[in-house]
Amino acid sequence: MDMPATKIQGDFAAAAQLHQAGRLAEAEAIYQSILACAPAHADALRLLGVLKHQSGDHGAAVRLIRQAIAHEPGNAKAHGNLGYVLSALGRKHDALGSLAEGAALAPTDAATQFNHASLLAELGRDAEAIPVYRRAVELAPGNVVARLNLGVLLLKAHAPREALSHLDAALAAQPTDSALLANRCIALCELGHRDELARLADLETLVRPAAIGAARGYPNLAAFNVDLADYVATNVTLREQQTTVHGLDTKELFDTDRNSARALKAFIEAQIAVRLKSLPADPTHPFARGRPAKYRIESWGVKMWRQGFQVAHIHYKAWLSGVYYVQLPEVVRDDEPNHQGWISFGRGPDDLYATTSPPTRLVRPVEGMLITFPSYTWHRTIPFDGVKERISIAFDVIPIA
Numbered sequence: 110m111d112m113p114a115t116k117i118q119g120d121f122a123a124a125a126q127l128h129q130a131g132r133l134a135e136a137e138a139i140y141q142s143i144l145a146c147a148p149a150h151a152d153a154l155r156l157l158g159v160l161k162h163q164s165g166d167h168g169a170a171v172r173l174i175r176q177a178i179a180h181e182p183g184n185a186k187a188h189g190n191l192g193y194v195l196s197a198l199g200r201k202h203d204a205l206g207s208l209a210e211g212a213a214l215a216p217t218d219a220a221t222q223f224n225h226a227s228l229l230a231e232l233g234r235d236a237e238a239i240p241v242y243r244r245a246v247e248l249a250p251g252n253v254v255a256r257l258n259l260g261v262l263l264l265k266a267h268a269p270r271e272a273l274s275h276l277d278a279a280l281a282a283q284p285t286d287s288a289l290l291a292n293r294c295i296a297l298c299e300l301g302h303r304d305e306l307a308r309l310a311d312l313e314t315l316v317r318p319a320a321i322g323a324a325r326g327y328p329n330l331a332a333f334n335v336d337l338a339d340y341v342a343t344n345v346t347l348r349e350q351q352t353t354v355h356g357l358d359t360k361e362l363f364d365t366d367r368n369s370a371r372a373l374k375a376f377i378e379a380q381i382a383v384r385l386k387s388l389p390a391d392p393t394h395p396f397a398r399g400r401p402a403k404y405r406i407e408s409w410g411v412k413m414w415r416q417g418f419q420v421a422h423i424h425y426k427a428w429l430s431g432v433y434y435v436q437l438p439e440v441v442r443d444d445e446p447n448h449q450g451w452i453s454f455g456r457g458p459d460d461l462y463a464t465t466s467p468p469t470r471l472v473r474p475v476e477g478m479l480i481t482f483p484s485y486t487w488h489r490t491i492p493f494d495g496v497k498e499r500i501s502i503a504f505d506v507i508p509i510a
Contacts, residue, residue, distance in 0.1 A: 151181035185215035185494040219249035253279040267463040269299035274475035285399030290485035298467040312470040325372035336369040340435040341410030356413030401508035418492040427505035434474040440493025450493035457487040
């Protein structure tokens with residue numbers, strides 16, 4: 110039996126609303142009823158395909174969205190949805206064709222342009238991604254992520270002045286965002302704005318070591334650290350992470366009854382309180398401005414073996430970060446000329462610098478030392494050639510809105 114067009118339109122709107130609210134089973138039933146009466150309804154096919162993808166039936170998702178395109182080849186959203194699904198399935202190059210088609214069909218749709226640019230960048234096609242990101246920013250000037258991504262690509266393309274303009278525009282909306290601040294440091298360095306860089310990334314005062322000192326209920330500090338080392342090294346959550354080379358990271362460590370971990374958390378909380386009371390005097394400084402009224406702590410352990418190191422990185426969602434040194438290889442010492450196993454602050458990824466080198470600070474780790482720093486501070490570790498594993502426990506202070 111045919112369904113009146115007005116009822117189809119109303120049912121589709123209701124299904125889309127249910128879908129958006131996460132009531133997938135109810136939405137699917139309505140999409141199916143629409144398609145029973147109107148098999149060529151492209152948007153019902155398209156959104157049912159999206160729903161199938163969300164439910165884990167990826168094959169059905171691709172088939173349904175392709176049916177939508179077959180019935181309505183000019184449906185930009187269908188091409189974009191197909192690109193998203195194919196990308197999620199790891200079929201990046203197939204996805205790129207769909208996203209490019211969607212972007213061509215919807216040249217004034219900011220989200221479509223953004224998705225196309227993002228996949229181009231992910232595939233390393235930076236020169237193609239830059240103009241598409243520019244278009245996305247023109248269409249949606251308030252898209253902070255688009256401005257950040259464009260800024261990073263412009264730094265890679267050795268265009269720091271334009272990069273800084275986009276980073277500053279985004280910082281006007283999110284003045285304490287760690288990723289924006291970190292990349293702003295690189296742009297300032299490349300432009301020779303050393304005074305402004307020194308204010309933002311004052312490594313001598315903003316990077317602070319502190320010794321745990323007491324044994325925290327153990328016979329001595331060595332015994333305390335031995336227990337922590339065992340907790341990390343044998344943790345069932347150890348897995349590979351992008352920033353750690355020749356090593357593994359754990360998941361959350363402080364959700365435990367283990368005495369050593371609980372004692373370390375208490376020490377970290379005390380140090381966070383110290384940092385909160387000793388912020389930069391200038392209230393407009395991003396670190397002072399970002400001071401959280403409420404926060405939560407996320408922690409993880411890092412175990413590295415010979416030639417292990419961490420690439421230059423920041424902690425994107427946090428305000429303050431830190432690392433406690435549990436166990437160190439024998440090569441980590443003051444007289445080691447290559448600073449094996451040390452931590453270096455201040456320099457971001459090498460491919461973002463064209464002509465300059467930023468100020469850096471090298472710190473030699475010591476067992477029982479905690480180092481805290483603003484989360485936007487670039488940091489990396491130096492590879493080491495020791496036999497003993499390098500074990501540390503890191504944490505983030507994440508603001509709660």
